[in-house]
Amino acid sequence: MTGRPATTTLWRPTGPAELELVRESGWRAWPPRLPEQPIFYPVLNEDYAIKIARDWNVKHDGSGHVTRFEVDSEFLRRYPVQQAGGRTILELWVPAEELDDFNAHIVGKIQLVHTFQ
Structure with missing residues (x-):
């Protein structure tokens, strides 16, 4: 019996232009x-994503x-977790030229969970 691969939940703060491109992909991929x-x-955590979306994207993008x-968790092993500040400021750094491969390993759809004006 084969099932769904083990997955890791990721978060992405984004502005309105990038969000529209995600929507145009059918909520399946990040744009180049x-x-x-x-x-x-x-x-790697929702609180950090909220802080960026609320404090940076709103200021710069409205x-x-x-x-x-x-x-897919197995696929993500190629990207070490980067601590970009405090203990909870954790990111993955995916080189732009690897984004198509990254998108191919998204399981399910990208979900919009918060909007700030």
Whole structure:
């Protein structure tokens, strides 16, 4: 009997433009990075994602959103957890050129869980 692979829950704070591209993908994939964005960084906890969406995205984009999604845990082993500040400021750093492969390992759909204006 084969089942669903073990997954890890990730969070992504995002602005309205990126969220629209996710919506256009059918909530299945993150859009390619812009030239000035060499890394895609999902985060490992909801509180950190909320802080970025609320405190940064709203200020710069007029709104901020938090998404939640599942990724095959075995696949994620290639990306060491990065501590980008305090103990709970944890991210994965996915090189832009690996984003298509990363997207292929998303299990289910990307879910919008918070919106801040």
